[in-house]
Amino acid sequence: MTDTDERVKHFLTTQDWSVDELTGLLELADQLKADPLNDSLRGKSVALLFLNPSMRTRTSFQVGAQQMGAIAVVLAPGQDAWGVEFAPGVVMDGDAEEHIAEVAGVLSRYVDLIGLRAFPKFRDWSHDRTDSVIKALAQHSTVPVINMETIVHPCxxxxxxxxxxxxxxxxxxxxxxxxxxxxxxxxxxxxxxxxxxxxxxxxxxxxxxxxxxxxxxxxxxxxxxxxxxxxxxxxxxxxxxxxxxxxxxxxxxxxxxxxxxxxxxxxxxxxxxxxxxxxxxxxxxxxxxxxxxxxxxxxxxxxxxxxxxxxxxxxxxxxxxxxxxxxxxxxxxxxxxxxx
Amino acid sequence: MTDTDERVKHFLTTQDWSVDELTGLLELADQLKADPLNDSLRGKSVALLFLNPSMRTRTSFQVGAQQMGAIAVVLAPGQDAWGVEFAPGVVMDGDAEEHIAEVAGVLSRYVDLIGLRAFPKFRDWSHDRTDSVIKALAQHSTVPVINMETIVHPCxxxxxxxxxxxxxxxxxxxxxxxxxxxxxxxxxxxxxxxxxxxxxxxxxxxxxxxxxxxxxxxxxxxxxxxxxxxxxxxxxxxxxxxxxxxxxxxxxxxxxxxxxxxxxxxxxxxxxxxxxxxxxxxxxxxxxxxxxxxxxxxxxxxxxxxxxxxxxxxxxxxxxxxxxxxxxxxxxxxxxxxxx
Amino acid sequence: MTDTDERVKHFLTTQDWSVDELTGLLELADQLKADPLNDSLRGKSVALLFLNPSMRTRTSFQVGAQQMGAIAVVLAPGQDAWGVEFAPGVVMDGDAEEHIAEVAGVLSRYVDLIGLRAFPKFRDWSHDRTDSVIKALAQHSTVPVINMETIVHPCxxxxxxxxxxxxxxxxxxxxxxxxxxxxxxxxxxxxxxxxxxxxxxxxxxxxxxxxxxxxxxxxxxxxxxxxxxxxxxxxxxxxxxxxxxxxxxxxxxxxxxxxxxxxxxxxxxxxxxxxxxxxxxxxxxxxxxxxxxxxxxxxxxxxxxxxxxxxxxxxxxxxxxxxxxxxxxxxxxxxxxxxx
Incomplete structure (x- = not known):
């Protein structure tokens, strides 16, 4: 396993971004609030992986993408897509049909951004506190990953x-x-x-x-x-x-x-x-x-x-x-x- | 609780619309049948809330929105979005995670129209006959609500x-x-x-x-x-x-x-x-x-x-x-x- | 029952297409890989019927349609749409609420293409080997049908x-x-x-x-x-x-x-x-x-x-x-x- 490609900027936690960078995002958000339509993302796309329910997040990403000429594709692995294995090196003879390496790899070929919602499992905090699911996605993705809520909710x-x-x-x-x-x-x-x-x-x-x-x-x-x-x-x-x-x-x-x-x-x-x-x-x-x-x-x-x-x-x-x-x-x- | 904002025109039942208004809709529909593509809704959006299955309704709204430059976002509360409480004043310690006041309020910020399909519950007609679910949505929504079938099916x-x-x-x-x-x-x-x-x-x-x-x-x-x-x-x-x-x-x-x-x-x-x-x-x-x-x-x-x-x-x-x-x-x- | 309308070209199996036709598709695919955005399908639409899970197929169709100005509408009959009967002449007093004749007929009015994923049922190969589900769709559809995996996977x-x-x-x-x-x-x-x-x-x-x-x-x-x-x-x-x-x-x-x-x-x-x-x-x-x-x-x-x-x-x-x-x-x- 290799580390996350450092040339790809992810949004996993605000702690990875400087106050100046965050302020820049907020100023851009104010501009977009005043002037919502543009073509800056024409023909681009974002995949939204939901392992948990969502109303605000999916609606705002879908509408927001559309307002900039892009498309947001909603995927619910395990429900309407294949179940996913996130751990490395596993012999996959359990429930999951697909590894995050391939999910991330394939989606990186199709889309320009990947969002993930992956709540903790509520079984073992010593594991869940490592936020390993979104980290595995970011590691294998060659496009930026956006945290749509894991153990933090930076959006x-x-x-x-x-x-x-x-x-x-x-x-x-x-x-x-x-x-x-x-x-x-x-x-x-x-x-x-x-x-x-x-x-x-x-x-x-x-x-x-x-x-x-x-x-x-x-x-x-x-x-x-x-x-x-x-x-x-x-x-x-x-x-x-x-x-x-x-x-x-x-x-x-x-x-x-x-x-x-x-x-x-x-x-x-x-x-x-x-x-x-x-x-x-x-x-x-x-x-x-x-x-x-x-x-x-x-x-x-x-x-x-x-x-x-x-x-x-x-x-x-x-x-x-x-x-x-x-x-x-x-x-x-x-x-x-x-x-x- | 206040009544529905009278400045917002909803489509809950054809009985709220005059024959002239309905005829106007039908004439516009004939024009759109002859000439389906336009940009009149560019960058606009409609949220479609489905509490029940749908094939024609979701396809026709999604395709129709696209043909006019808009997007239709499909939401299935209780399945891929949070369960919703529709009654006022309730202490929400049951199944629903969210009240229609917030669902309607938030969606009114994101989209230009909200469609709702909410079949009756088949338990108590004296309650179901009041069509309270879509009325609660219309009351709290600041954008027009379209009835996609409740106890009437005006579309x-x-x-x-x-x-x-x-x-x-x-x-x-x-x-x-x-x-x-x-x-x-x-x-x-x-x-x-x-x-x-x-x-x-x-x-x-x-x-x-x-x-x-x-x-x-x-x-x-x-x-x-x-x-x-x-x-x-x-x-x-x-x-x-x-x-x-x-x-x-x-x-x-x-x-x-x-x-x-x-x-x-x-x-x-x-x-x-x-x-x-x-x-x-x-x-x-x-x-x-x-x-x-x-x-x-x-x-x-x-x-x-x-x-x-x-x-x-x-x-x-x-x-x-x-x-x-x-x-x-x-x-x-x-x-x-x-x-x- | 009539046979499939011969004026409609479907993509049910590569065996129905000549090597020259297939080579033409592959050459066009190479061009689209080099130059992905165009408006050739502006305002057009494709319905994707999934009777089974999908990640690659739905994402690639949705993103691909968008890159050419079209929309792909995802439908999961029996889950978020009505259950479908595929056999002819049946008295439909079982689970299915709708016949493929109407599903195909209605979708043919809404969209320009229909994709179907229908895995075999794993009960009786003598039946499943006939690929009757997608053939029934193609028979009743007046727009081209694309096989998104049945008993073959031509895409x-x-x-x-x-x-x-x-x-x-x-x-x-x-x-x-x-x-x-x-x-x-x-x-x-x-x-x-x-x-x-x-x-x-x-x-x-x-x-x-x-x-x-x-x-x-x-x-x-x-x-x-x-x-x-x-x-x-x-x-x-x-x-x-x-x-x-x-x-x-x-x-x-x-x-x-x-x-x-x-x-x-x-x-x-x-x-x-x-x-x-x-x-x-x-x-x-x-x-x-x-x-x-x-x-x-x-x-x-x-x-x-x-x-x-x-x-x-x-x-x-x-x-x-x-x-x-x-x-x-x-x-x-x-x-x-x-x-x-």
């Missing part, structure tokens, strides 16, 4: 940042609370990891609010966020106290996720989880903020993660953030497809 | 009318029989409701032929059809006698549907249903008509709803009607997408 | 030939080994049948290498290949000896397939199958060849059908062959869509 980070820049201009020095919320099942930590990374990257004073130590995010992301904050002049704090966390916040970002010590054991995690429904984002909590805005990546269970009152309030930016997925992904496609 | 109505106008010029005063046919299962009444509505709207003398009183359609559609007939100079009659119903008919339209008093109880309905296989449209019955034409919305089970002889006859317009789905939907997209 | 044949012509110029007189390989399940013989047909058609000296007589292909393909060889000056031999078969070969093509005498009885076939894992294509076997190239249609199970060493070698042309699917199918679409 969502860009959409969040375009939204916050639109509201605040700059988030440096502003208090941003990333709050855990209840959900009937332990979910992927990807968007939480991503919010932590991008908030600290752009200099916010980030507070991670969660019920207990068990809900801290993986050290690789906690450490990266600390390093980001040091570089950007921002900060990172952890809190388990709802009132003081919301106090004075200008940005409230919510997400539910599973406690990593119980990863793969949802019944055990439930004993912890069941007592924390009060983390729901409601109007009383929002009243504690400094005229704070609220956002969420969607999908969102109403009256579970946030109340109808919060979702329907003027300070709720969730639809703006969802819309901006379209613009940032178009900026990404334009930027990356020039590389072929 | 099919337009296709039927384009077909009949092509054959007869005008259907006013012509005898049109809407005949129930057998099918192994009790089906949706949507196309039957729709045939009743559009036939009476354009002045036909409509006879609803069905095995017994139990197969009458919902009073809201029977009443609307009577009112339509009064306004148009047509008429509406009910018959359970096959011979007199076919006698002198110029148009025979067939559909199978379930008896509403047994809605949600298919085993009980079977006791009624099993004795009515003879309602099949065959050449002997067609011979009773006044050189009548036959049509059906498709899909059709051959030799169950209609014989091979009828389906393969020159007087069978089912393929023409199916083709016209393409043209009328293009006319609809052109007309509605100008509203954004 | 793959063209891709293989474009690849071999790119390497050798001409394959006449070159030794080509079609080797059976092990796989955990008995697979479709389609690509094996196709390799036999196209190799002999273009004059290669073809050796069919398989474990025993039970793995011979259907007589209709063995006989057609012999006739092809006689016409082209090539030859066809059968071998069960690995060493002598590989000896001096310039082309090694691999495929796994089920033994026809045990068709529909995978457990019985397993008793034969289990002892033949050593048919895997490995570097030792390739060393016996005359600097031979290796290829496979993909998907391929690594270290089951061929080793990592073979797949990653310079002589492996599998990715080139997969890429050429795009070019030959574009040539096919251009050639056939002119017929409407």
């Amino acid at each position: 969502q980070e860009l959409a969040l940042m375009q939204t916050l820049r639109g509201r605040f201009g700059d988030i440096a020095g502003r208090k941003m609370v990333l709050t855990w919320t209840w959900h009937p099942r332990p979910l992927n930590t990807a968007v939480a990891n991503s919010a932590l990374l991008i908030g600290t990257r752009f200099g916010a004073d980030v507070t991670l609010l969660c019920p207990s130590e068990e809900y801290l995010l993986d050290p690789q992301f906690m450490d990266a966020a600390k390093a980001n904050a040091e570089a950007s002049g921002g900060s990172l704090q952890v809190s388990h106290d709802i009132e003081s966390a919301y106090d004075g916040a200008e940005i409230v970002y919510a997400k539910s996720w599973g406690a990593l010590p119980y990863y793969g054991h949802p019944e055990e995690e439930w004993r912890l989880r069941q007592h924390n429904k009060h983390f729901i984002v409601d109007e009383a909590k929002m009243a504690l903020t400094n005229n704070g805005v609220f956002s969420h990546c969607l999908p969102l269970r109403r009256n579970v993660k946030a109340t109808d009152g919060v979702m329907d309030a003027d300070y709720c930016l969730a639809l703006d953030e969802a819309e901006n997925r379209l613009h940032v992904q178009k900026a990404l496609m334009m930027t990356l497809a020039g590389a072929k | 099919q109505e337009l296709a039927l009318m384009q077909t009949l106008r092509g054959r007869f010029g005008d259907i006013a005063g012509r005898k049109m029989v809407l005949t129930w046919t057998w099918h192994p299962r009790p089906l949706n009444t949507a196309v039957a409701n729709s045939a009743l509505l559009i036939g009476t709207r354009f002045g036909a003398d409509v006879t609803l032929l069905c095995p017994s009183e139990e197969y009458l359609l919902d009073p809201q559609f029977m009443d609307a059809a009577k009112a339509n007939a009064e306004a148009s100079g047509g008429s509406l009659q009910v018959s359970h006698d096959i011979e007199s119903a076919y006698d002198g008919a110029e148009i025979v339209y067939a559909k199978s549907w379930g008896a509403l008093p047994y809605y949600g109880h298919p085993e009980e309905e079977w006791r009624l249903r099993q004795h009515n296989k003879h309602f099949i449209v065959d050449e002997a019955k067609m011979a009773l008509t006044n050189n009548g034409v036959f049509s059906h919305c498709l899909p059709l089970r051959r030799n169950v709803k209609a014989t091979d002889g009828v389906m393969d006859a020159d007087y069978c317009l089912a393929l023409d009607e199916a083709e016209n789905r393409l043209h009328v939907q293009k006319a609809l997209m052109m007309t509605l997408a100008g509203a954004k | 793959q044949e063209l891709a293989l030939m474009q690849t071999l012509r790119g390497r050798f110029g001409d394959i006449a007189g070159r030794k080509m080994v079609l080797t059976w390989t092990w796989h955990p399940r008995p697979l479709n013989t389609a690509v094996a049948n196709s390799a036999l047909l196209i190799g002999t058609r273009f004059g290669a000296d073809v050796t069919l290498l398989c474990p025993s007589e039970e793995y011979l292909l259907d007589p209709q393909f063995m006989d057609a290949a012999k006739a092809n060889a006689e016409a082209s000056g090539g030859s066809l031999q059968v071998s069960h000896d690995i060493e002598s078969a590989y000896d001096g070969a310039e082309i090694v093509y691999a495929k796994s397939w089920g033994a026809l005498p045990y068709y529909g009885h995978p457990e019985e076939e397993w008793r034969l199958r289990q002892h033949n894992k050593h048919f895997i294509v490995d570097e030792a076997k390739m060393a016996l060849t005359n600097n031979g190239v290796f290829s496979h249609c993909l998907p391929l199970r690594r270290n089951v059908k061929a080793t990592d060493g073979v797949m990653d070698a310079d002589y492996c042309l599998a990715l080139d062959e997969a890429e050429n699917r795009l070019h030959v199918q574009k040539a096919l679409m251009m050639t056939l869509a002119g017929a409407k």
